[in-house]
Amino acid sequence: MIRAKNIYLAYDENKFIIKKGNFEIDNKEFIFIGGTSGSGKSTLLKSFYGDIGLKHGSLNIDGQEMYNISSKRLRKVRRDIGIIFQDYKLIQEWTIEENIMIPLKINGYSNEISRDQATKLLHHVKLGHRAGYYPNELSGGEQQRVAVARALAHNPKLIIADEPTGNLDDYSAEVVWNLLKGANEQLGITVVVVTHRVPKNFGIRFRQLSIEDGIIYEVS
Numbered sequence: 001m002i003r004a005k006n007i008y009l010a011y012d013e014n015k016f017i018i019k020k021g022n023f024e025i026d027n028k029e030f031i032f033i034g035g036t037s038g039s040g041k042s043t044l045l046k047s048f049y050g051d052i053g054l055k056h057g058s059l060n061i062d063g064q065e066m067y068n069i070s071s072k073r074l075r076k077v078r079r080d081i082g083i084i085f086q087d088y089k090l091i092q093e094w095t096i097e098e099n100i101m102i103p104l105k106i107n108g109y110s111n112e113i114s115r116d117q118a119t120k121l122l123h124h125v126k127l128g129h130r131a132g133y134y135p136n137e138l139s140g141g142e143q144q145r146v147a148v149a150r151a152l153a154h155n156p157k158l159i160i161a162d163e164p165t166g167n168l169d170d171y172s173a174e175v176v177w178n179l180l181k182g183a184n185e186q187l188g189i190t191v192v193v194v195t196h197r198v199p200k201n202f203g204i205r206f207r208q209l210s211i212e213d214g215i216i217y218e219v220s
Contacts, residue, residue, distance in 0.1 A: 001025050001026060001027045001029070001061070001062055001157065001158060001190045002023075002024065002025040002048065002059075002060070002061055002062075002158075002190075002192075003024050003025075003058075003059070003060040004021045004022060004023050004024070004057070004058070004059050004060075004216075005022055005057055005058040005059075006020055006021070006022060006056065006057040006058070007020075007021040007022075007047070007054055007056070007057035007058070007059050008020070008021070008054065008055040008056040008057055009021070009040065009043050009044065009047055009052060009054065009055060010055050011043075011052070013055070016055070016214055017040040017043045017214060018040045018043060018044055018047075018211070018214055018216065019214040019215065020214075020215060021044070021057065021215075021216045022216065023209060023216055023218070025190065025192065025207075026190075027157075027188075027190055028184065028188045028189070028190055029190055029191075029206075029207060030180075030181070030184045030190075030191045030193075030204060030205065030206040030207070031190075031191065031192045031193070031206065031207050031208070031209060032193050032194075032195055032198050032206060032207070032208045032209070033045070033192065033193070033194045033195075033208075033209045033210070033211065034194075034195065034196065034198070034208060034209070034210045034211070034219070035210050035211035035212060036212075037196075039211040039212065039214075040211050040214060041162075041194040041211055042162050042163075042194060044194075044211065044216075045160050045162050045192070045194055047059060047066065048061060048066075048081070048158075048160055048192070049061075049077065049078055049081050049083060049160065050066060050069060050074045050077065050078070053066075053067075053068070053069075054066060054067045054068075061077050061081075061158075062077065062080060062157055062158065064076065064077045079106075079107055079154070080156050080157040080158060081156050081157075081158045081159070081160060082103070082150070082151030082152060082153075082154070082156040082158070082159040082160070082189075083151060083159075083160050083161075083162075084144075084147050084148055084151045084159065084160070084161040084162070084164045085147065085162055085164075086162055086163035086164065086166045086167060087167070088135070088140075088143045088144055088146070088147045089147070090135040090143055090146060090147065090150075091135075092134065092135050092136055093134075094134070095131065095132050095133060095134055096122070096127065096130060096131065096133055096134070096135060096138065096146045097115070097118045097119070097122065097131040097132065098118075099135070099146060099150055100117075100118040100121055100122065100146065100149050100150045100153050101114040101115060101117075101118045101153070102150060102153075103150060103151075103153050103154040104117055104118070104153050104154050106154075107154050109154075114153075117153055118131075118149075118153065119131065121149035121152060121153060122146075122149060124149065124179075125145040125146070125148060125149045125175075125179065126145070126175075127142060127145060127146065127149075130142070139172070140167055140168060140172065141168050141169060141171070141172025141173075141175065141176075142172075144164060144165075144167075144168060144172065144176055145172075145175060145176065145179070147164075148164070148176060148179045148180070152179075152183060152187075152189075155187075156189060157189065157190060158189065158190045158191075158192070159180070159183060159189050159190070159191045159192070160192050161180065161191070161192070161193040161194070162194045163194055163195060163196070164176055164180070164193065164195075165177065165195070166195075166196070173199075177199055177202070180193065181202070181203065181204050184204065185204055207219075
């Protein structure tokens with residue numbers, strides 16, 4: 001699913017955040033990426049969906065080379081990715097049902113199909129009774145469940161999550177972890193999660209990468 005060879009990432013040409021990044025992530029794997037604050041975890045995730053470009057090296061996402069990728073090919077890559085942010089990034093003026101419909105509409109599905117899928121997912125994340133609510137009417141944990149549902153809506157091959165439980169209480173965090181585990185185990189979606197803390201007794205197989213001084217290591 002993801003293959004990185006000698007990748008370098010930077011916002012400033014004179015200061016590389018990731019250097020000589022080498023790793024592979026197979027289809028259907030569950031991967032945690034750790035490291036201290038500012039180590040480059042979120043930057044690495046952004047490179048997976050083209051929000052930051054490579055300075056050097058090769059990054060292949062599901063068969064697409066990301067180095068100097070064209071806008072057309074980047075849109076193709078993004079169609080198969082679901083993204084979950086720590087701060088949810090829901091559109092406040094739209095209902096949570098409408099928020100979940102966004103990736104479906106982007107991928108060309110009709111209103112009817114998009115709404116049906118959103119309804120199913122809202123029931124799956126136990127928010128079916130709140131379809132017409134707006135994000136600011138929900139708790140943080142509920143908003144993050146909507147964000148997970150949105151990431152799942154278009155049946156992606158890859159889910160990328162940046163600190164998805166960082167702002168949540170223990171109960172809400174457990175709900176989100178269970179949703180991500182289900183996506184991986186039951187739907188065969190590759191899941192890559194940045195987190196400061198890997199949950200104990202996670203219950204499914206996973207691998208862990210860590211970033212230190214710009215170098216990416218496998219944690220045994």
